[in-house]
Amino acid sequence: MAKKRTNKYKKHIKQSPGSIIYTGENPTDQLFINVYDYGPDFINKFELKSVKDSFNFKNTKSVSWINLNGLNHIQEIESLGKHYNLHPLVIADIANTSQRPKIDVYDDYIFIILKMLYYDENENIKIEQISFILGTNYVLTFQEVEGDVFDNVRERLHVSSGRLRTHEADYLLYALIDAIVDHYYIVNETMGNKVEDLEDLLFNGESTDDLGLQVLKLKKEVLKVRRAIFPIREIIGRLEKNENTLIKPNSVQYYGDISDHIIQLSDSIEIYREMIWSLMDMYMTTINNKMNEVMKVLTIMSTIFIPLTFIAGIYGMNFDNIPELHYKYSYYILWGVMIIIFFGMMYYFKKKKWI
Known part of the structure; x- marks a missing residue:
């Protein structure tokens, strides 16, 4: 029986523009809020029980990273957004997990949506939306569930001599985006190994009955990764050219490094995409050859x-x-x-x- 597809946009029907509706499929019972508040000489970690406890980090002299897990907690997200003067459409986009990666620049903050990619234990591609708000001295991150690719960033925050502790919030945003992009390389490598394994099976004549389904599944994975990565070139380009004072001139070159990585990943994905189309043709040719042999x-x-x-x-x-x-x-x-x-x-x- 074919899997029944869900319609995420059905929830928006008959709703007024800017309505905050969670469209994801991974609701959490409890809201988790973690805060790293740091400066060159100190770092403090907090696990908050209430979203109101995060309001005190807005106008401090230190840099604060406030990470929220649980996008289905609409009231808390809306309360946090109002305190940080976020536009209602921004709050709605945070809860809408089917958003395309994008960037919106406002006078006092920058809003970015990216996709976090990883493979589970069964090597099935998983995509989680993560939203960033860059303010003067803070970075807000919104995740759907617990678990991310930022462990390396957390470890670097505890190194007093590192750049993270001595730079401002825009560098923290760079480090978080860079961690996501670095993880794209792992996904890219895994995907490349899958393509090469299928290619070897076809060339060696060891094709199985479900080989066609494997090729189609891999094709869908490549398209998902492509949709997640390609828009980032535009996002980084706008950050590099942005005249907003939130991005300091000495941080622009770091974002340029991310741009180079995205170009390299995009080229690899295009190569894999062409290879998969070739695999499809090769598979169909193999099937036809077998049929011809039988005939x-x-x-x-x-x-x-x-x-x-x-x-x-x-x-x-x-x-x-x-x-x-x-x-x-x-x-x-x-x-x-x-x-x-x-x-x-x-x-x-x-x-x-x-x-």
């Missing part, structure tokens, strides 16, 4: 039995006046003629290289 064998068998059936048909008629019927050795002669015809036709087919 060739059946045709040869039919061709061999045509004269034998003709002879058997003649001497199988119920006429009394067939001269050879009453000859003592007719049966053996008929067998001899049939055997000679069989081997003669096999020799002829072999000589023509049809078999």
Whole structure:
């Protein structure tokens, strides 16, 4: 039975513009809020129980990273957004997990949506939307569920001599985006290995019955990764050219490094995309070749039995006046003629290289 597809946009029907509606499929019972508040000489980590506890980090001299897990908690997200003066459409986009990666620049903050990609233990591609709000001295991140690719960033925050502790919030945003992009390389490598494995199976003639389904599944994975990565070039380009004071001049070159990585990943994805189309063609060619081989064998068998059936048909008629019927050795002669015809036709087919 085919899997029933859900319509995420159905929730928006008859709703007013800017309505905050969670469209994801991973609701959490509890809202998790983690805060890293740091400066060159200190770092503090907090696990908040209420969204109101995060309001105190807006106008501090330190840099604060406030990470929220649980996009289905609409009221808390709306409360946080109002305190940080976020536009209602921004809050609506945070809860809408089917958004395309994008960037919106406002006077006092920058809003970015990216896709976090990873493979689960069964090597199925998983896509999670993550939203960023860059303010003067803070970065807000909104995730659907617990678990992310930022462990390396958290470890670097505890190193007092690192750049993260000595730079401002725009560098923290760069580090978080860079962590997501670095994880794209792992996804890209895994996907490349899958393409090469399928290619080896086809070239070695070891194709299985579900090989076609594997190729189609991999094709869908490549398209998902492509949709997640390609828009980032535009996002980084706008950050590099942005005249907003939130992005400091000394941080622009770091975003340029991300742009180089995205270009490299995009080229790899395009190569994999072309390879998968070739695999589809190769798979169909293999299926057709196998069908042709079967048809060739059946045709040869039919061709061999045509004269034998003709002879058997003649001497199988119920006429009394067939001269050879009453000859003592007719049966053996008929067998001899049939055997000679069989081997003669096999020799002829072999000589023509049809078999």
